[in-house]
Amino acid sequence: MTAPTISSLRVNGATLHYEVRGRGPLVLLIPGGTGGAASFDGMAEDLAADGYTVVGYDPRGMSRSTLDDPDAEQHVAEHADDALRILDLLSPDEPALVFGASSGAIVALHLLTAHPERIARVVTHEPPVVEVLPDAAEHRALVARVQDTFRTQGLMPAMAVFAAGLNKDGDTKDGDTAEPEARPGLPPRAAARAEQTMADLPYFVGRIVPGFMSYAPDIRRLEGLSDRLVIAGGQDSRGELPYRSAAFLAERLGTELQHFPGGHVGLTTHPAEFGELLRKAFRS
Template sequence: MTTPTTGSLRVNGATLHYEARGQGPLLLLIPGGTGGAASFDGVVDGLAAEYTVATYDPRGMSRSALDDPDAEQRVAEHADDAFRLLHLLSPDKPARVFGASSGAIVALHLLTTRPQHLERVVAHEPPVVEVLPDAAEHRELIARVQATFRTQGLMPAMAVFAAGLKKDGDTAEPKAEIELPPQAAARARQTMADLPYFIGRIVPGFMSYVPDIRRLEALSDRLVLACGQDSRGELPYRPAAFLAERLGTELQHFRGGHTGLTTHPAEFGELLRTSLRA
């Protein structure tokens, strides 16, 4: 791993930890879930050969502390955080942005509200379930997850959430876990501490977000919607596929599933480089 330059940025209600490495036009990587900046460890060096790559821990995650730990989390505020990083690191030139999962929702909002600062956006499986015809079912899922979290705790809530993300009719037993490299395994253990925040704050705030489809249509030449090739039929896959069809754009398929960034970093990083150039 290339040693990054690290810094902190004061934003409304939080202090963000960010890292930058490489040279060239700015590429901002927005993590999803509880991964933080470290979720991009497998791809940053390859990308830094072509870009100045900036990664960060979203507000409330890992090293990016909230002023109020109980504050409600909104997509618009997270997108403003990303914009402030763009402005700090590339004040005069538009940047490229990649977002994964909840980070892809942030990237979509950033595109629709700050398009003049963006050259290209790649959004991998943004779970914007409100665009789907069966959105009401997914609202019920989110409500069940929150109720379970309040009454039974974190792991039962995570089980309800995971079951809701499966393919329709998938009742198979969970597959054996993929053995991760030591660095990735250590990162996974560290991010467990962020799960209560994720399930209690990010999931309800982000999965109720409604993207501005008309604005996305107008900006579709700058947007790449992407999914994991192993995710077909799963809930995070469906909104991206729906939006790609609605916008009349090609849906890119990356190696692996929803977490292909971690399980197939080399192939994922190479296709991301291609998608950012096109």
């Protein structure tokens, strides 16, 4: 694997870690959940080899991207402004291709609506925009339960409540909503990534979940930009909450939901197949 060029960018209230591979039109990869630039390692090099400049980064507060105020509330618009700053730095004169996964897909949606002139095409994989759903009130209550459990019982009970609310069968078995925990026998790189995931979980649960799952996309604005937007769901996550949100949003916009391999984290479980479909989506 070719090592990326690693840099940092100072933004409002944070310092972002980002990684660049290849040469060509810019592809910005926006990770979701507790993922960072490392979550794209399995497909970023193939994208770069296909003639793109590929940029992944750690969202503010995650992994190597530090916050000036670790207790600051997190807002989708501010995260989208971070992504814009990267675009302006690395592709100031040309619109970019953007991929966002999960909470990163919410960021990508906001980036498209706020700065469409900077975007050539956006692919969003299972954005959990629960506010578009008819039963949105139930999911607001879920977020409130997660936050209450986090405050009163701690991280892992809160994650159990969250996973049960996301999964179609209401339990936590075979969940595909987060990166795996660190386990004995993992290769060193995977073990380090799993360890970082666990370290980022409190921030994700306490800051990202409430800040992002309350976000309501601008449907009317997205309707006018739908020719630049691909909404995708996982082949194996039908019925789960992020899939439902993506499918309902696609229906509202009158577009076809595209299916990518795997479930909610298919980009890490099926990186080659996922990357191949992503390249096709960028070209369509």
